[in-house]
Amino acid sequence: MQKDYQNVQKWSVSSRIFHWISAALLLVTWLLMLAYGYNESKVFLGLHKAFGISVLFWMIARVINRLFTKAPPPLPMPKIQVLISQLTHFLLYALLIAMPIAGLLMSVYGGRPVDMFxxxxxxxxxxxxxxxARFYNDVHADILWPMIIVFTLAHIGAAFFHQWIKKDKLIDRMK
Ligand code: HEM
Ligand code: HEM
Known part of the structure; x- marks a missing residue:
């Protein structure tokens, strides 16, 4: 197999925008929950919910984009590695959809409407x-959140492994 890392085949512009804005929304949603942990102001919790629901809307649009745009062919690497990356990407999509749904269900079963900014x-x-409400709280905090941490860290670790150790310009495909 020829290893041609010079011609970077990028993801479509829309996929790149969806990717980085999803990551930013996830980060903000998490930081707001951290802030709420330090200072139990309802403002932080309210914003956490609104940004969390924004993740859901953004991910629905992202799935539609993903169905209608073509992914670039994978970089030359063993089949099993391609399979693991595809499985991780699929799980990240599923988790970023399931997490806000669990949050929303926790709130509404708790009798609280969600104010969107x-x-x-x-x-x-x-x-x-x-x-x-308690069930969805457990799903949100104790099942989905640890899974998001594990798969996101694995994903970012893999991206930097490619970029710095394999030097195959993987991150350039998403820049
Ligand atoms: C991708 C979206 C979301 C992420 C990453 C996220 C993340 C988190 C995290 C990390 C916690 C703390 C868990 C713990 O106690 O260890 C939390 C708690 C919570 N989240 Fe979310 N969340 C999201 C969306 C939402 C949505 C959409 C809602 C509601 C509409 C929501 C409502 C809550 C509530 C009520 C808590 C519990 C706060 C408390 O302890 O009183 N979340 N979330
Ligand atoms: C420093 C942070 C991040 C870096 C450097 C990064 C890098 C990348 C790269 C290089 C790709 C393309 C892989 C390929 O071409 O095979 C990719 C794809 C992807 N990333 Fe990230 N990523 C980051 C954060 C995140 C976060 C926080 C999430 C969500 C939790 C995420 C979810 C995804 C998904 C779902 C794909 C598949 C692309 C698609 O089908 O839309 N990434 N990422």
């Missing part, structure tokens, strides 16, 4: 139920 409100569309 004062622009509109997501109403309580279920019958409030403490057991269900």
């Amino acid at each position: 004062g622009l509109f409100e997501i109403p309580v569309f279920v019958t409030p139920n403490r057991t269900a």
Whole structure:
């Protein structure tokens, strides 16, 4: 197999924009929860929810974009590595969709509507139920969040491994 790392085959412009804005939204949503941890102001929690729902909307648009744009062919690497990267990408998509849905369900089952930056409100569309609220809280905090940490760190670790150790310009494809 010829290893041609000179001609970088980039992801489409839309995929690159979707990628970096998703990462930024995730970071902000997490930082707001950290801020809420230090100072239990409802402002931080409210913004955490609004940014979290923004992740959901953004990811729905991203899935549609992904279905209609072509991914560049993978860099030359063993098949198993390609498979692992595709599986990780798929899981990251699924997690970034499931996480805000769990957050939303936790809130509405807790009887709380979600204010979207004062622009509109997501109403309580279920019958409030403490057991269900607690269940989605556990899913949000104890199942999905640790999974997001593990797969995101693996993803970023792999990207830097390619960039610095294999020097195959992988990150340039997403820049
Ligand atoms: C990608 C989107 C989201 C991420 C990454 C995220 C992340 C987190 C994290 C890390 C925590 C702390 C978990 C812990 O206690 O260890 C948390 C808690 C929480 N999140 Fe989210 N979240 C997201 C979306 C949402 C959404 C959309 C809502 C509601 C509409 C929401 C509502 C909450 C609530 C109510 C808590 C519990 C706060 C407390 O302890 O009182 N989250 N979230
Ligand atoms: C420093 C942070 C990050 C770097 C350097 C990075 C780098 C990359 C690169 C180079 C690719 C393309 C891989 C290829 O061509 O095979 C990629 C794809 C991808 N990344 Fe990241 N990434 C970062 C953060 C994140 C975060 C935080 C997430 C979400 C949690 C994420 C989710 C994805 C997904 C889902 C893909 C697949 C592309 C698609 O199908 O849209 N990345 N990333």
